[in-house]
Amino acid sequence: MVGTSLAGLRAAQALREAGYDGALTMVGAEPHQPYDRPPLSKEFLQGKAEQDGIALAITDDVAALNADWRLGVPATKLDTAAGTVVLADDTDIPTDGVVIATGGHARHLPGPSVAGVHVLRTLDDAIALRQDLQAGPENVVIIGAGFIGSEVAASCRALGLRVTVVEALADPLAPLLGPELAQVCARLHPENGVSVLYGTKVTGLSTVDGRVSGVRLADGRLLPAEVVVVGIGMRPATDWLTGSGLHLDNGVLTDAGCVTPLANVVAAGDVARYWSAEHDAYVRQEHWTNANDQPAVAVANLLAGRTITHYRASGYFWSKQYDAWIQYAGRTAPTDEIRIIDGSPEERKFVATYHRGDRMTGAFAINSPKIFTRTRKQLRANATDRSS
Ligand code: FAD
Structure with missing residues (x-):
């Protein structure tokens, strides 16, 4: 795993859950164990979450991964000919498979x-x-x-x-x-x-x-x-992949299963720009849920040695600003029709849905998590009906 934040951690967990019991090296540029970024701009800045407190550190049992953690040392090169990942301290890590989960750097x-x-x-x-x-x-x-x-x-x-x-x-x-x-x-x-x-x-x-x-x-x-x-905004952290032969264009380009042209190299999270048949385009998402969900697909394909399953993003994210808890899901266009289905925008408590023709394309809510969750389930069910 290169990148030890959410996507790297979830990829490691998916590997172990799938029964992989070989050597696992976690390479992370930051010196910290995996932690959650969303509180950084919210509770943490306000002094309500501590560095190692529940709200920030990912509390999963990282020891259970039985991994070799190389923290504070970025990868500088993916040497596909030698089959190694090279680190800034000049160590070479031999690899049979690589998960690229290096996210991005702030602009x-x-x-x-x-x-x-x-x-x-x-x-x-x-x-x-x-x-x-x-x-x-x-x-x-x-x-x-x-x-x-x-x-x-x-x-x-x-x-x-x-x-x-x-x-x-x-x-x-x-x-x-x-x-x-x-x-x-x-x-x-x-x-x-x-x-x-x-x-x-x-x-x-x-x-x-x-x-x-x-x-x-x-x-x-x-x-x-x-x-x-x-x-x-951010720019995807792909500098270390220059010269690797992978396609780099606003992220690491992959197929619909997060697999690069090399079957033993996959990408997930904010750095991955995967082919989406739904969008008919390469798509890169910068949301927590994407980094949480995508690694399972990438790892399933890595272990299979080929693309056996495709990634379908939920398109869900949230934001907290002032006393507004904002939630969004789906894949909408600015021209979609918007219907307020509960509450009122003036009161800053409502749920809206997006529509294109007879199709619901997304949902949005402020301070209405219960009804939003119900609407999101309906959105998912509609999407499944259409794809089956
Ligand atoms: P990252 O979290 O970027 O992690 C990548 C890791 O790889 C980093 O630790 C990085 O140092 C490391 N790395 C980079 N280059 C190298 C290298 N060469 N070698 C080794 N390691 C390397 N999403 C929401 O849905 N809701 C929110 O409210 C929300 N709030 C956010 C608030 C903030 C302040 C930020 C920054 C993000 C927020 N997000 C939110 C987005 C969400 O946190 C990201 O989508 C998620 O962190 C992406 O995870 P990742 O593992 O793909 O990448």
Whole structure:
């Protein structure tokens, strides 16, 4: 396993559950045992989850995997001719099979790093950001109003901080949620005292004594900021695979069963861009449930030595912002018709479904987990009916 976060761990568990009893090496760039990332932008930043507490560490019995853990040492090369994975400390690990589960790295602003400017992908990122937020900055600027930027904004408000979000797009969530529900999410920010500057580009930073003091905007304004959080997405961690012969294009390209052109090399989680017949395209997902579910399929095919089963994503994710528990599932288009089936968006408690022709394509909810779960089951049943 290369990558020891959720997808790597789930792949190791699937291997052992399938009866594989040979040597298993877990190679991870981070020094930590597997932990969950979702709390990093939420409870952890707010000081409600501790590094080794229940909410953050994955509490599964990792010792039962009987694996050789190489933590804090990234893989630097997949040598397909020699059949080895090469590590940064120059050790070569012989392999019969490889699971690529290296996820992604946070995107940074161009230029050298500046004190007070943060990204948020890893536990160490979250520790550094939390420390700066706990110092009580007067102004926090968040660049990017995607899910992570929005969650960090909500966490900063929970800490009583003044926050401005700068977003280059006019309506960043509309391509995913459709304009109507994207607007419902966007309204959460001003309702909770956060101003968002949509359609506004950042051109640079101002600094004082090497520390950030402000964010420069394309319209000439300078927003004061003692802490800046850059939430502009991630790039798949594939650098170490350059020259391996695998197809790398915004992730590791695989067939519908997560298998690369080499039958003994599979990919899963945020790094995998698998062929989806449903989408008629290669698809890469950046959600916890995908990283949790996909490894079982990848491993089944790895053990079989060929693709015997295909991956079907549930398309489920959640986000927590302010007092809103947001859930989404399915595969929707911004033009799908939206029906509110329970509650009301004004009260921030409702369930909506998406429809294309006579087909339900997705479900969305705020603060309605029970009805959402029921609707999601119906969505799954409909999808199964159609594919059988
Ligand atoms: P990752 O978690 O990225 O793990 C990959 C691991 O591989 C990392 O430990 C990395 O260091 C390691 N690695 C990289 N390169 C190498 C190398 N060369 N050698 C060895 N190791 C390497 N999803 C939701 O559905 N809901 C949420 O609310 C939510 N919140 C999130 C909040 C934050 C702050 C973040 C960052 C993500 C959130 N996600 C959420 C997304 C979810 O956490 C990811 O989809 C999931 O972590 C992906 O797991 P992964 O194992 O594929 O990749």
